[in-house]
Amino acid sequence: GQNIDQPTEMTATEGAIVQINCTYQTSGFNGLFWYQQHAGEAPTFLSYNVLDGLEEKGRFSSFLSRSKGYSYLLLKELQMKDSASYLCAVRDGGYSTLTFGKGTMLLVSP
């Protein structure tokens, strides 16, 4: 089976930096994804990590440590529109399907 943990909620202030953590325990590993989901909308792809290290893409960066079963999503220069749920998802080495965590609801306040 797979177990993916992330905080339920986080709050931050506009212009600040926030780090959303994700830990996972899977029988295999073939990639970790972060998706953003605004209320009532479809999840949209943010980032993909399969090797250890940091992947930077504009204001968003994602980090992976395979030995620790750990990832984080870093959001810089927060904007109000970043208020959303952030989903961590893992692809098990033996399967094509993605298993999602419960998501972290981020609220950005002025």
Add this chain to the structure above:
Amino acid sequence: DTGVSQDPRHKITKRGQNVTFRCDPISEHNRLYWYRQTLGQGPEFLTYFQNEAQLEKSRLLSDRFSAERPKGSFSTLEIQRTEQGDSAMYLCASSQIQGAAEKLFFGSGTQLSVL
């Protein structure tokens, strides 16, 4: 690129009725996935197709659920004898095979309410 489209956006039904949802994937994508999501939870995998072949079904998927993708293009998800516990957002996603880097593109979902 018109994206993944799902129909209907909302469905209200009475317990015991059958419902069917449709998903039209991005045209060049050969994989199609169905997920279910309830409030405060992440999407939960139900089943997926590669072209017209259904390759995997979740062990959690009841026999009341069936999915088809007859010509390898659009897909339908049918729920028979609906129960209140079936109330959820049903998400469809499509992708092109790219190995581990395969990205899923999601539709906006069908929100099912079973009364």
